[in-house]
Amino acid sequence: MDPVKDSRFFFDLKRKFEVILEEVEKKTFDQKDEIRELESLWEEMFELAGKNDSPYFQIRLKNLKKQLETFVKNKGYEKQEFDRIYHQLGKMKQNDSVEFLDESLRNRLERIAQKHYSPGDMISSEVVATSKKGKYYITFRCGTIYFITDWSSYTVLKDLDRRKNTVEYKGSVYRIFPSAFVYGLSEEEYRNENFLTMNLLVLKRESGLEFYRFDTLGEILQINEGTFLKGLKPIESSEMDKRIRNYFRKAGIRYYYIPV
Known part of the structure; x- marks a missing residue:
């Protein structure tokens, strides 16, 4: 397992997801092939998040999947439907890729966060004192x-x-x-x-x-x-x-x- 490599690959997949979504948005005919590819990309991202023990990204991806499933079910090719998916994608930021660090380093970050920040304060990795969250x-x-x-x-x-x-x-x-x-x-x-x-x-x-x-x-x-x-x-x-x-x-x- 290479967390740095996996982190880069995760955001490459995210960018590809966005590009295909933009193509779907531009077209008005049936998008079955593109939708299948979006679902496949989601599965790859979710697998990477699980392999790297990142509940932060798994939660983000679960919310993204809900929006995608609603989108497909409603055949909702309208701007507001796309906006909801883009909103979920926007929550996964590359500077949060610290979530792909190994478990021991994340635990160290949590201890540092608890020592130097009051409960509920966040650092760039979105590590939050567990007593609050x-x-x-x-x-x-x-x-x-x-x-x-x-x-x-x-x-x-x-x-x-x-x-x-x-x-x-x-x-x-x-x-x-x-x-x-x-x-x-x-x-x-x-x-x-x-x-x-x-x-x-x-x-x-x-x-x-x-x-x-x-x-x-x-x-x-x-x-x-x-x-x-x-x-x-x-x-x-x-x-x-x-x-x-x-x-x-x-x-x-x-x-x-x-x-x-």
Whole structure:
């Protein structure tokens, strides 16, 4: 991993995204090919942000994706639709590329920020005292169930056998959470090899790796830790895996909390 090289490549992709968007704006006919290319560029940028452990850019990109999806759904080739996308692109500034620095250096910057700035003050990297802005949490959906857990750097493994409850990774065997029973697969579905694939979210904890099956990665949320803990509600022990004791509700969605 080369954070400097990745940072340059990220902003090259961003500029290409802007150029293609400008071409779409100039034309009035169907833009399926260009839209697909915009979506492909977004995926590359999001992958780079994830690889370099940058929740700052992941949040920016999630907001950009929402605008792009609304744009495509509404076929909204009007100036205000383009303005919303340009606005999200404008929030990703090259002088914020410090977010691609390695984790240890970012932690040092955070300590410096907390020492020399009052809570809520920002330096050029937008490092903010955590007591003011809160912790990061990552969300994902598995089947019809939503989960939330403390954020950490991660890797995504794709197209694995959905029926498996363990995975071999770099010479070690790990349990997968939640188990395959979360899908309630029928016998017919178990025999359908094309249906039976899954993605795994590999979170890199201080205690080691954790593996979570998912269908969709959700937002990376930044929530004050006290607010989050107060918002946790207990669940019945029989309702979910014994590891899950609480849920957190946001925007009408119940997220089951996976403690570290």
